[in-house]
Amino acid sequence: MAESTSPTATTSKTKRPREDGEVLKNRLLDQQFHIGRYADPLVPRKTSDVQFWPRDVTPEMEKKWLAIIEEHRS
Incomplete structure (x- = not known):
């Protein structure tokens, strides 16, 4: 005689991988x-983040450098 599988055993096998996932x-x-x-x-940032500065x-040094850069651009 062949053993019959219960419906609950087959459904738990299909749910198991989904639950594991x-x-x-x-x-x-x-x-x-x-x-x-x-x-x-x-979105472009308006100022650079101070935590990443050397x-x-x-901030005063940065303003001075930006002023020099702007002066040379024009």
Whole structure:
């Protein structure tokens, strides 16, 4: 006699990979990430970010350099 498979056994096999995929997807996602915290990368920035400046550079130095650059452009 052949053993019969129950319908619940076959449906659990098809749901299992889908559930595993969701678990893996949730592990890969950064739960702390929120897009609203970041500026739109396609919009030009009005000022450069001070945190990326070299240690000894000040805002006054940047203004002076930008003035020199503008003077030479015109």
